[in-house]
Amino acid sequence: xxxxxxxxxxxxxxxxxxxxxxxxxxxxxxxxxxxxxxxxxxxxxxxxxxxxxxxxxxxxxxxxxxxxxxxxxxxxxxxxxxxxxxxxxxxxxxxxxxxxxxxxxxxxxxxxxxxxxxxxxxxxxxxxxxxxxxxxxxxxxxxxxxxxxxxxxxxxxxxxxxxxxxxxxxxxxxxxxxxxxxxxxxxxxxxxxxxxxxxxxxxxxxxxxxxxxxxxxxxxxxxxxxxxxxxxxxxxxxxxxxxx
Amino acid sequence: xxxxxxxxxxxxxxxxxxxxxxxxxxxxxxxxxxxxxxxxxxxxxxxxxx
Amino acid sequence: xxxxxxxxxxxxxxxxxxxxxxxxxxxxxxxxxxxxxxxxxxxxxxxxxxxxxxxxxxxxxxxxxxxxxxxxxxxxxxxxxxxxxxxxxxxxxxxxxxxxxxxxxxxxxxxxxxxxxxxxxxxxxxxxxxxxxxxxxxxxxxxxxxxxxxxxxxxxxxxxxxxxxxxxxxxxxxxxxxxxxxxxxxxxxxxxxxxxxxxxxxxxxxxxxxxxxxxxxxxxxxxxxxx
Numbered sequence: 001x002x003x004x005x006x007x008x009x010x011x012x013x014x015x016x017x018x019x020x021x022x023x024x025x026x027x028x029x030x031x032x033x034x035x036x037x038x039x040x041x042x043x044x045x046x047x048x049x050x051x052x053x054x055x056x057x058x059x060x061x062x063x064x065x066x067x068x069x070x071x072x073x074x075x076x077x078x079x080x081x082x083x084x085x086x087x088x089x090x091x092x093x094x095x096x097x098x099x100x101x102x103x104x105x106x107x108x109x110x111x112x113x114x115x116x117x118x119x120x121x122x123x124x125x126x127x128x129x130x131x132x133x134x135x136x137x138x139x140x141x142x143x144x145x146x147x148x149x150x151x152x153x154x155x156x157x158x159x160x161x162x163x164x165x166x167x168x169x170x171x172x173x174x175x176x177x178x179x180x181x182x183x184x185x186x187x188x189x190x191x192x193x194x195x196x197x198x199x200x201x202x203x204x205x206x207x208x209x210x211x212x213x214x215x216x217x218x219x220x221x222x223x224x225x226x227x228x229x230x231x232x233x234x235x236x237x238x239x240x241x242x243x244x
Numbered sequence: 245x246x247x248x249x250x251x252x253x254x255x256x257x258x259x260x261x262x263x264x265x266x267x268x269x270x271x272x273x274x275x276x277x278x279x280x281x282x283x284x285x286x287x288x289x290x291x292x293x294x
Numbered sequence: 295x296x297x298x299x300x301x302x303x304x305x306x307x308x309x310x311x312x313x314x315x316x317x318x319x320x321x322x323x324x325x326x327x328x329x330x331x332x333x334x335x336x337x338x339x340x341x342x343x344x345x346x347x348x349x350x351x352x353x354x355x356x357x358x359x360x361x362x363x364x365x366x367x368x369x370x371x372x373x374x375x376x377x378x379x380x381x382x383x384x385x386x387x388x389x390x391x392x393x394x395x396x397x398x399x400x401x402x403x404x405x406x407x408x409x410x411x412x413x414x415x416x417x418x419x420x421x422x423x424x425x426x427x428x429x430x431x432x433x434x435x436x437x438x439x440x441x442x443x444x445x446x447x448x449x450x451x452x453x454x455x456x457x458x459x460x461x462x463x464x465x466x467x468x469x470x471x472x473x474x475x476x477x478x479x480x481x482x483x484x485x486x487x488x489x490x491x492x493x494x495x496x497x498x499x500x501x502x503x504x505x506x507x508x509x510x511x512x513x514x515x516x517x518x519x520x521x
Contacts (some may be wrong), residue, residue, distance in 0.1 A: 041250075052253040056263045061269070099274065106270050110263040118257050130471070144464055147245075148455050157518040158451045162465060163510055166449060169468075193319035215271065220279045229285045 003205035011088045011228045018221045018228075025218035032211035042203030047201075056114040062209040064107035067135060068170050070100030075143070075167040090156035091231065093163065094146055095223035099216050101139035108132060127176035131169055137164040152231055184231060303388050304396045310401030314373070321369060322404045329362040329409055333416050343414040344421055352430060352481035356474055359409055359434055363441040364466065366405040368459055370397060370449045373514070384520055390513035394450075398442045398509070406438040424457045429490055435436040436497045437477035443508035450515035473500050 008014045040058035047054040074096040081090030111129065112122045123129065142162055149155035253260045315322055336354055337347055374380040383393050410431055417427045448466035452458050480493035 046254075051253040051256065053259055055260045059263055059267045102270055102274050106267055109266055113259045113263040113266075117256050130475075134468045134471055137464075141465040143467060144461055147449060148452070148457055148461050154518060154521065158515065161447070161451060161511055161515045161518065165469065172472075209260065219274055219278055222282060226281050226285055227279065229282075 009086055009088055011091070011232050014068060014088055015225060015228050018225055022218050022221050022225075025214050029214035030210050031209055031220055032214060036114060036204055036207035039207060044200040044204050045198065050118055052202050053114065053117040056110055058204050058208050060110040060114055061205055063103045064132065065108060065209060066105035066212045067100055067107050067132070070096050070103065070174060070216060071135060071139070071163075071170055071194045074100060074168060075160075075163040078156070079165045082157050082160035087153075087231070088154070088228075090153075090160070091227040092220070092224055093159065094156070095220045095227055097142050097146075098223065099140055099161075101136060101143065101188075101214070103138060103216075104132060104136045108136065117141060125217050127180040128173060131173040131176055132170055135166075138162075139168060159241070300388065300439045301324065302391055304392050306317045307393060307396035308400045308403075311397060312403065315400070315404040322408065325366045325405045326408045326412065328365060329358050329382045330416060332358040332361060333419070337419065337507055346421050351417070351422065355416065355430060356434070356437070356478040356481065359406075359413075359438060360441060360470055360474060362409060363406065363438055364463055364470075365444040366401065367442075367449045367462060370381070370401055370446055371453055371519075375520075380516070380521055384517060387445050390516065394446060394509040394512045394516070395505075398439075398446050398512075402439055402442045406442065406496060409438065410434050426481070428476055429513060432495065433477040433480040433490075433494065436501050437473050438493065440473040440501050441470060442495075443504045443512075444473075445509055448511045450512045450519060453516070473497060476500065476519070494500040 003088060008017060021059075036058065040055060044055070075091045077089045077096065078093035080086060081088075081093060108129070111132075115124065142159055145162055146155045146159045149158060189196050251261075253256055333355060338348070340346060340350075359453045371380060374383065384390065386393075413431055413434060414427050417430060422430070445462075445466050447469075448462045451465065452462045457459060476497040480490040480497060483490040483493060
């Protein structure tokens with residue numbers, strides 16, 4: 001059976017699929033959060049240097065990664081929506097923006113909560129914190145620009161330009177700890193080598209990351225469904241789908 | 245399981261639990277916002293057309 | 295009639311924008327006065343402690359130049375947008391990239407060059423040495439074009455929108471931050487008798503990247519805003 005994936009590029013066809021998937025992702029996210037917190041708070045041992053304070057990292061690191069990943073995804077979807085004139089792609093970019101901003105804000109705040117007991121200060125202007133703050137401003141700029149433009153297609157394309165111009169910031173955040181001397185430590189989770197942290201800690205980090213990932217999918221898809229409903233007014237399938 | 249030790253987290257309780265509470269508030273807030281928006285949109289009159 | 299060469303078009307555009315700006319001298323002068331006033335506000339509010347002023351001076355002058363630059367961005371496309379010239383520019387066979395570059399260059403000449411010329415006068419307020427002032431001017435010469443070019447992207451995106459000026463600032467300030475850090479860092483380093491070369495090289499790199507890529511983004515944004 002050959003499946004024509006392109007039919008799902010139409011908002012009308014994608015809506016029922018997305019609607020059905022949301023509860024599954026939400027449930028999976030909730031389960032993984034519970035498991036991740038259990039492993040992170042109960043099973044993982046104390047850190048040799050930082051004591052119990054390091055447990056903040058189990059939410060700080062996934063939040064930071066999600067902030068960066070969602071921005072890249074947002075830029076990609078916005079670019080595709082612009083290049084191929086695909087409305088659904090642009091709607092996806094707009095849906096990603098708020099969740100990405102939330103995670104970036106969360107990473108800054110939990111970063112402060114981690115910084116105070118370990119470095120002794122709530123905030124420091126090193127390369128990584130500064131570029132993460134820029135990332136938050138970029139998200140806010142994206143959302144503000146789109147809400148200031150009335151014509152939805154102009155808003156989509158203008159947002160795409162802004163998102164793509166700002167995407168250079170994400171590699172800067174990631175590599176800033178290598179390029180500058182900062183208070184942030186280097187990467188402890190490498191893809192190829194053995195990681196340098198203990199197994200339960202690594203497991204908790206990865207489970208929490210997966211949980212945040214699934215949470216993001218659920219929330220972004222819900223927002224995407226809202227955008228589809230709003231923008232596809234007066235189209236026949238909508239009435240039928242909504243009354244079901 | 246020493247509960248008091250668990251809650252105080254060696255004195256870092258404010259930072260650890262504070263972070264998780266903030267995360268919970270942020271995520272619940274986002275979920276509430278988006279669910280409410282979806283409910284409001286579904287409740288609108290069905291034969292709305294531009 | 296032969297089509298003009300691209301360089302001739304560029305020259306014509308710059309000359310046209312300069313003529314228009316000369317007819318409205320007050321706009322450019324007001325940017326200059328804004329810069330001077332902002333820089334003067336700080337000694338008034340912080341107090342005349344020369345040591346303190348000298349330590350913040352490079353950052354101060356840079357932020358004032360940044361803000362003045364941002365204020366003049368609104369004028370970049372607005373005049374031509376309102377009377378329809380911008381649409382005509384979009385329809386010419388000449389590359390939009392060059393048109394954008396020409397307008398940004400003209401705006402740099404009009405707003406930023408007076409700024410750079412007046413910086414030594416302003417700098418003496420803070421009691422700087424001649425060499426430190428020279429380095430400040432060099433860093434500004436490298437940095438302010440970056441502000442103009444990146445700002446042109448924001449100006450093109452927010453063309454004709456309500457809430458324009460504030461929205462423009464919101465979009466453009468995060469993108470200014472790397473240039474600000476390197477530029478102010480270079481001026482600062484020379485003051486602390488450190489080595490400003492690293493910061494200047496980085497600023498130069500940012501400038502080169504911006505000159506290459508920003509007009510392209512601005513052209514795309516102009517087409518989007520004018521459709």
